[in-house]
Amino acid sequence: MPLTLFSSSSGTASQAKYFDIRLEDDYIVFRGNEHEAASTLLKGKVILCLSEPLHIKFLRLNLTGKSRVFVQVPISGGRRRSVREHNVFEKAWSFKDAGKGKMECLPAGNYEFPFDIILPGSLPESIEGLRDTWITYRFKGEIGRKYAKDIVVRKPLRIIRTLDPSALELSHAMSVENVWPNKIEYSISTPSKAIIFGTSVQVDFRIVPLLKGLVIGTISTQLVETHDFILNPDDPEALQVSHKSTKVIFNESYTLGEQDKSQDPDGAVEGFECCRIFNLPKSLSKCLQDTDTNGIKIRHKLKFRVQLQNPDGHTSELRAGLPVSIFISPNLPIDDNNNLIDQSSQSAQRAVHTMALQAPPLYGDHQFDQLYGSLDPSGYQTPGNESDPGTPFLSISRNISLDSLAVMTTSENRDVSPAALHTQLSNLHHNNSASVTPTSESADTALESSSQSPQRLSRGDSTAFVVAHAQRPPYASAYCTSPRWLSDDENIPSGVATPSSQISEVEHLSRVPSYATAVRLHAVTQCSYDLPDYRAAIAGGACTGPMPPPQRNRSPSPNRHLSFTERFNRPRFRFRDRNHTNGFTGRPDAARRPSMPEALSRVEWL
Numbered sequence: 001m002p003l004t005l006f007s008s009s010s011g012t013a014s015q016a017k018y019f020d021i022r023l024e025d026d027y028i029v030f031r032g033n034e035h036e037a038a039s040t041l042l043k044g045k046v047i048l049c050l051s052e053p054l055h056i057k058f059l060r061l062n063l064t065g066k067s068r069v070f071v072q073v074p075i076s077g078g079r080r081r082s083v084r085e086h087n088v089f090e091k092a093w094s095f096k097d098a099g100k101g102k103m104e105c106l107p108a109g110n111y112e113f114p115f116d117i118i119l120p121g122s123l124p125e126s127i128e129g130l131r132d133t134w135i136t137y138r139f140k141g142e143i144g145r146k147y148a149k150d151i152v153v154r155k156p157l158r159i160i161r162t163l164d165p166s167a168l169e170l171s172h173a174m175s176v177e178n179v180w181p182n183k184i185e186y187s188i189s190t191p192s193k194a195i196i197f198g199t200s201v202q203v204d205f206r207i208v209p210l211l212k213g214l215v216i217g218t219i220s221t222q223l224v225e226t227h228d229f230i231l232n233p234d235d236p237e238a239l240q241v242s243h244k245s246t247k248v249i250f251n252e253s254y255t256l257g258e259q260d261k262s263q264d265p266d267g268a269v270e271g272f273e274c275c276r277i278f279n280l281p282k283s284l285s286k287c288l289q290d291t292d293t294n295g296i297k298i299r300h301k302l303k304f305r306v307q308l309q310n311p312d313g314h315t316s317e318l319r320a321g322l323p324v325s326i327f328i329s330p331n332l333p334i335d336d337n338n339n340l341i342d343q344s345s346q347s348a349q350r351a352v353h354t355m356a357l358q359a360p361p362l363y364g365d366h367q368f369d370q371l372y373g374s375l376d377p378s379g380y381q382t383p384g385n386e387s388d389p390g391t392p393f394l395s396i397s398r399n400i401s402l403d404s405l406a407v408m409t410t411s412e413n414r415d416v417s418p419a420a421l422h423t424q425l426s427n428l429h430h431n432n433s434a435s436v437t438p439t440s441e442s443a444d445t446a447l448e449s450s451s452q453s454p455q456r457l458s459r460g461d462s463t464a465f466v467v468a469h470a471q472r473p474p475y476a477s478a479y480c481t482s483p484r485w486l487s488d489d490e491n492i493p494s495g496v497a498t499p500s501s502q503i504s505e506v507e508h509l510s511r512v513p514s515y516a517t518a519v520r521l522h523a524v525t526q527c528s529y530d531l532p533d534y535r536a537a538i539a540g541g542a543c544t545g546p547m548p549p550p551q552r553n554r555s556p557s558p559n560r561h562l563s564f565t566e567r568f569n570r571p572r573f574r575f576r577d578r579n580h581t582n583g584f585t586g587r588p589d590a591a592r593r594p595s596m597p598e599a600l601s602r603v604e605w606l
Contacts, residue, residue: 018049019153021061021139027158029330030121034293037121037161046095046113046141054106057144059096061115063137063157065089067124067294070132071231071243082241084231088124088135088294091117103146124293125161128338129284133229133296156336160328161291169194174322183211185271188304188320196329197289198340199348200279203302203322206262208271216256216272217307217315223249223278223324225288226299233295249287249300250278280326284338290325300324329354 023044030037046061065088073080095113098104127135137159143151163169175189187206195201201223207216224246231241254276262273281287288298306318328334331351333341340347 015051016048016054016143016151017051018047019141019143019151020047021045021141021153021155022047023155023157026333027160027330028119030123030125030159030161032121032164032167033161034122034124036164039121040119041116042119042157043114043116044139046111046115048106048111048113048143050106050108050111052108054143055103055145056096056106057098057103057146058094058142059113060142060144061093061095061113062140062142063089063091063117064140065123065135065137067135067296068133069229069231069295071229071241073241073243082231083132084295089119089137119159123159125289125291126158127288127291127293127296127298128158129286129288130227133227135294135296158334160330162329163194163325163327167194169325174324176320176322178320179210180318181210183214183316184209184306184308184318186306186318186320188322190302190322190324193323194325194327195280196332196348196351197284197287197326198280198282198332198343199352200277201302201324203276203278204273205276206271206273207256207306211311213311215309217309218253218255219307220251220253220305221276221278222251222303223280223287224301224303225249226301228297228299230295230297249281252276252278282340282343284334287326289328300326 021044023042025042028040028042030040032038046059048059066085067088068083068085071082071084073082093113093115096104096106124135126137127133137157139155139157141153141155145151170192172193173189173191174193175187177187177189179185185208187204189204191202191204203221205219209216225248227243227245227247229243233240254274256272256274260272260274262270290300291298300323302322302324304318304320304322306320308316308318310316329351331354332347335341
């Protein structure tokens, strides 16, 4: 704002050499509607320059937002004019106040009085450009003097409500497509519903005649602005006093030519296609932004008319419309006279480009982007030497990792070479297999003792047995925690060692020996006897002899000893008669353990 000099009418009165209001931002921007926009901080200073002492009563600053709605209501014999004015916002700052009937002398010099305020995002935006209806914000600085006229300075504040970058209007294309049966097929579209004030709007036309001899005439395009003013918007709709009016922003016509004809790949003419660009006015007095606040509602719509010359000589008219939304961009500032400061086409293109970068990308512009699956993943995969060692499953992690854990925790470089890891695993498997691999005799003894003292889990008809903890198979002890491991855990930092898991007895029985243990045992031979057939099962009694072996298997020698794996994995049945006693001697089942062929011949299906 230019320097303002103030002088009194009398030569003896004091003077203020410079008095002005400076804002850090010339305008306030709210992104989104009144319900989603965030608050904004407004900061500024009041500047006062005195060449000589000045006696004042007060120094104050006020910010006031005013709304005015003018409505013409038709009545019998004429129109009645109604006006409603009210303040939508008020804020006052008092920098100097001498008190009632007192004066304060300000020495000569330069003064700055800072101020700030948080403006809520629900404030209505500035609406300027209409003659009788508006919403404006004004700063008023005032210096009160006793025997002279007060010194007053004013400064407007513009509040802009623009679209949020995620608003659908920025990425939502508008189009109208239809078919006039046996006459014409048409499609009219705009790339985006939202249009920046002061720029241009692009419209794409596609018209295909369906009637032979139909001639496309003039295409007229209008941008219509609709005003809907409500005097009392807070009252019920039945009691509201409103007034509607329309205003044509531009009206342009275009005639299709030979250059607008479209062809298919075969060269046949399909219709007409053209693209038209219409420039918007650069002043708010000619075109306003879309808004709906405090009883002021402004909307815009594109209207199209296409003249059709029918073969029989009469003329038809095709009408269509597309709603659009005009908003003010902060990248195109507006001066105090409601005109764009920079009205060049380059500035308009920069504003459109900047807004396009903020908005989400259009789907149609990225249909041919490279897919993720077609990218070369060589540059994105993590190298093996840089990844951390994986934790083995369940309690095996203590079996594998604790032997070399002390070395890993003391090493600054966590990378483990394949050769070192292979050596550690080989030594570990060798030590475990040497300490836990049982002989055939010890395995038989362990199984005999476990079968004689089982632990019953249920007492139904089908009874399950598990080996007690003290009678666990020898190889299962490899997965238990040894005293050596417990002593090693004392030197391991907290959070490094993998805790041992509590595994149930059934889980120990279902474990499979390691490869190093399995290769040292005898080969597993399939059982030579099948289950009883249907007749033997429904008979309910004991069979007289074993079932004939299948042709593909060899019958084992009676004196052949079963291997450890065969003994451990052989099925366990409860052999009993209908009275739950031994079928031959009447003694309990635990008193006598039948052989495998005999047991299969006496199995009872419950």
